[in-house]
Amino acid sequence: MQGSSLLPGLCFLLSLSGVVAQKTKGTCRVCPRNASCVNGTHCTCNHGYISESRQKYFTFPLEICEGKGIIFKSPRGTTPSETTSSMKEVVENIESLLTKKTVWGTEKMKNITATFTSILQEMESVVLETALKAPDQKLQKVQSHTVAVETRVVTDNCSTGVTFNLNAQMNSMDINCGDVIQGNIQGPSAVAFISYSCLGNIINASFFEKVNEKDQVYLNSQIVSAAIGPKRNTSLSQAVTLRFQHVKIKPGIKKLFCVYWKGTKEGGHWSTEGCFLIQANKTHSICNCTHLSSFAVLMAFDTQEKDPTLTVITYVGLSLSLLCLLLAALTFLLCKAIQNTSTSLHLQLSLCLFLAHLLFLTAFDRTEIKVLCAIIAGALHYLYLASFTWMLLEGLHLFLTARNLTVVNHSSVNRFMKKLMFPVGYGVPAVIVAISAASRPQLYGTRDHCWLSLNQKFIWAFLGPVCAIICVNFVLFILVLWILKRKLSSLNSEVSTIQNLKMLTLKATAQLFILGCTWCLGVLQMGSAARVMAYLFTIINSLQGFFIFLVYCLLSQQVRKWFGEIIKSKSEPETHTLSSRFGPDSKPSEDK
Known part of the structure; x- marks a missing residue:
């Protein structure tokens, strides 16, 4: 079931599988924008560009090769325009990976899920690091065809009850300000909300831990990620509220699952642990989750054929x-x-x-x-x-x-x-x-x-x-x-x-x-x-x-x-009226 669903939709992990796996296999299949592969093992920035990590050779697929005119000396010394440009670089790099189709038909399921877990975590780290370099620019939004990012930086203590709302593509998240700063009063804190419109083609409902043979389960939302930094704490004092727009409006939905991507030794799978459905209709679903991760909405359908005759008998008989x-x-x-x-x-x-x-x-x-x-x-x-x-x-x-x-x-x-x-x-x-x-x-x-x-x-x-x-x-x-x-x-x-x-x-x-x-x-x-x-x-x-x-x-x-x-008793009044009007003693009226 899972293997057959991997061939269509090779928009992301069939190419990224080689990118992250290069650390162990010794090959580089895809390098970020403005970089090229060296000796089939590492990437290096092209002439006139320098890597953000200042490493000449690297394997991280989300590394950014910046123009040498853009130099980040320290988070406090970065201007808003430079940070915006850097955030765009991040989005453009991930989009280039999302849209690059590389045939990888022999890749094992475990490698694909492990790659997926690694890419999501690394993407969150890069986005948070980029946002924290410009604490004066509290809100940043960048969107491409396949990826949307919104970040918010907090530089002071939170007021009681303050909640941040972040939006990416057609999805949104509400998070308590106190969970963003995590008691951090020494420097800025940030929260990132990322939405991917293409990942569901690979990491679909076949990776759901509760999938049942009699049910047809499929992913019906974009995959979103939520992260806070600089402390990468995933536990929360208050649950976050996630609002998803359904990708397809399909009648007859029997069950909706709010799920998160759970990385394991075997690679990873979708899990419902700590995530609960609050409200749903044909177009949207609202979930509460007690931790941060990558999230999505799965929908289940019963594939057993219903007998329309029994349905008619039930409704007519009960009525x-x-x-x-x-x-x-x-x-x-x-x-x-x-x-x-x-x-x-x-x-x-x-x-x-x-x-x-x-x-x-x-x-x-x-x-x-x-x-x-x-x-x-x-x-x-x-x-x-x-x-x-x-x-x-x-x-x-x-x-x-x-x-x-x-x-x-x-x-x-x-x-x-x-x-x-x-x-x-x-x-x-x-x-x-x-x-x-x-x-x-x-x-x-x-x-x-x-x-x-x-x-x-x-x-x-x-x-x-x-x-x-x-x-x-x-x-x-x-x-x-x-x-x-x-x-x-x-x-x-x-x-x-x-x-x-x-x-x-x-x-x-x-x-x-x-x-x-x-x-x-x-x-x-x-x-x-x-x-x-x-x-x-x-x-x-x-x-x-x-x-x-x-x-x-x-x-x-x-x-x-x-x-x-x-x-x-109901017929008597009418009979009485007729008998009194046309009884034997009654006389017809005469015209005078």
């Missing part, structure tokens, strides 16, 4: 469920004929499922902001757990009702459920989510969805309680059927009781199927039957609200009677 759950909740609230403990349980279940489905539809894939995505995942975790908990209470109440069906006084069951249902229905899920969030908060929200991560088997914080509830409800269902069978055989003459028992049996079967067994289909999505199970799971689960409204409202004789009275 229908939301409507049915809303109607069911209104029915449970307004229909006084059915208001009891059982109805209260139905109402809470409907509310939890309504909120869970609504949040799922609107925010399940809002992964742009990590903190917000974690909150959404936690809310979904709680609402779906609460739905299952109320389902468990439904099963328990059904069992107690069946067991006490022949008892005239049901008050003991009702009192027990009223005391138990709210602390259990909303308290138990809250405890589970609180423990999960306290132990592993970073596992709320994934790269693709605002849900629980599969890492460290964290998904079992949801699946564990759900499986336990389904098992308990299944046992209660078997007990209910056994109890009802016994009572049906002993109550042959009581027609109303038999009808109630049959309705209880129907509700018990429907409830276990709707809110229990359907979730098992989600676990069975594997192997050759995965596609079929996915369709069954999506269809049945997205219609839960419709089934609840059907079983608990439309199949209820009392609710149907209530609906009929509402329709009748």
Whole structure:
């Protein structure tokens, strides 16, 4: 994967590989501007120029060959015009390296990344050194086609809360003044911000440490570097804020990574350590980083093909469920004929499922902001757990009702459920989510969805309680059927009781199927039957609200009677008006 991505875009490191590697290989492939190669091993400035380091022979590719009229005796003795010219020399030299294409197809990956690390560090050092030579010129800006540099020099103590903003090309950085001076009161301090528009062709997303085979990850920003001097300290008291403009605007972004270039013995790679995404949209990303280095933004796409049919089924089914759950909740609230403990349980279940489905539809894939995505995942975790908990209470109440069906006084069951249902229905899920969030908060929200991560088997914080509830409800269902069978055989003459028992049996079967067994289909999505199970799971689960409204409202004789009275009451005024106007005693008006 990495090797194939090196051939295109040989704008920088395929030439620089030879430049830095010359120290060990003994060859010079590229020399800076106004210099030439000597004996294939070193560079020397041409006639009329002198190296900034005052060395006749050198190997550093970013060395500057100055006209002999420009002499830097000391940082204090340099004029602004001379420093500006020197900064331009630095940019021009690095640009000449960026635009020089040298075929280097045999270069190893380790050498390329090591060269990249070395070049970035040396570029930062040269820019800072050049800026510090002219402390009176506090702000310098130089830009070419491929490189942009902005430096700021601080010669006095910083005021409290002062923040510097530096811009290079279409990127910017905010850094605290105190981190720039680092307690240095003996001389000037400087901060440099450099943006490269060509490096991403070589050091691309294939060097990302978290790259996954199922994801398509690519670099979608320019590479920028940030450094402070004269002390090259990379740790900060306050995080820097980096703003990147995206190179390409591409829809369907699933995840963004704020990364920095981490040099290692193996060469180097992109890492997210100490860098966090703060905000992102289609055109820009904002990152906070707790250290200085070279930075970029990577974007990930899931290459797994999505089934558009499943997507349509999900949205249509959940939209229908939301409507049915809303109607069911209104029915449970307004229909006084059915208001009891059982109805209260139905109402809470409907509310939890309504909120869970609504949040799922609107925010399940809002992964742009990590903190917000974690909150959404936690809310979904709680609402779906609460739905299952109320389902468990439904099963328990059904069992107690069946067991006490022949008892005239049901008050003991009702009192027990009223005391138990709210602390259990909303308290138990809250405890589970609180423990999960306290132990592993970073596992709320994934790269693709605002849900629980599969890492460290964290998904079992949801699946564990759900499986336990389904098992308990299944046992209660078997007990209910056994109890009802016994009572049906002993109550042959009581027609109303038999009808109630049959309705209880129907509700018990429907409830276990709707809110229990359907979730098992989600676990069975594997192997050759995965596609079929996915369709069954999506269809049945997205219609839960419709089934609840059907079983608990439309199949209820009392609710149907209530609906009929509402329709009748709306039609009566119109009928009354017509009968009063055209009744048998009414006479047509006569013209006089």
